[in-house]
Amino acid sequence: MRLSILASGSSGNATVVEVDGTRVLVDCGISLRQLEKRLREVGLDVDCLDAVIVSHEHDDHIRGLEVLLRRHPLPVLASEGTAGALRRVPAVEGSMRAGRALRIGGLEILPVATSHDAREPVGFVFSHRGTRVALVTDTGTVTDPLAEQLAACNGLLLEANHDADLLRYGPYPWALKRRIASSTGHLSNGQARAAIERLAHDGLELVVAMHLSQENNRPDLAGEELARPLAGSRVNVEIARRDRPLVVEVGQALAGVGQLPLFGADGRAAVG
């Protein structure tokens, strides 16, 4: 399974999940122009997309959706609540429900309920031929049911939004700080680390820190914190960026590639 994280963070989110010729775009929070540019950078284009799935209606996840659909009519799936909040975008079908798996081409998609101040937000667990990868951002906490659904994943693309101290002592207004740190806000580095401690297992290959705050986090802080419970293991930890794509692959070991080093778009090992 190949994941091209085209953009991640509060300035815009978009990721392409690819298996055997099926390509699904998760969220479209960047402009069509940016989407086209970043797809080109990872060797893809809009015409090769099969569908769009939407995690929730916040602007950083849907900003480019309307223009994308106007130019490229694609099937769009979202939860009932998200679809209701996106009435402006008529093609969105409210046919997704947390806990009910669906299939697009060769990709199985399990929407999972997140804890976030949106109408009916979800994250996703993608499965293909025994490889499981979760993409979960915009959640104030990892609830027990969510943790159960994230068990046995080979890849965890997990929100590490803020460092608790940088948020606490940073420039944001008090009400916004309280919203971000709440159980329906965003996951901190420490909360993401705790989730990884709980979810790590022998089959885990890759962890990606997602949706980093520009103001209240730093890539080195997030990377250190998420790598801590994985010290001594072969799990690779990567940081998704807001300004450039990151390509990662999960499941090569299962496909028989074995110990060969695999590289992401920026030349760094994607699985190790």
Ligand SMILES: [Zn+2]
């Ligand atoms: Zn977001």
Ligand SMILES: [Zn+2]
């Ligand atoms: Zn959000």
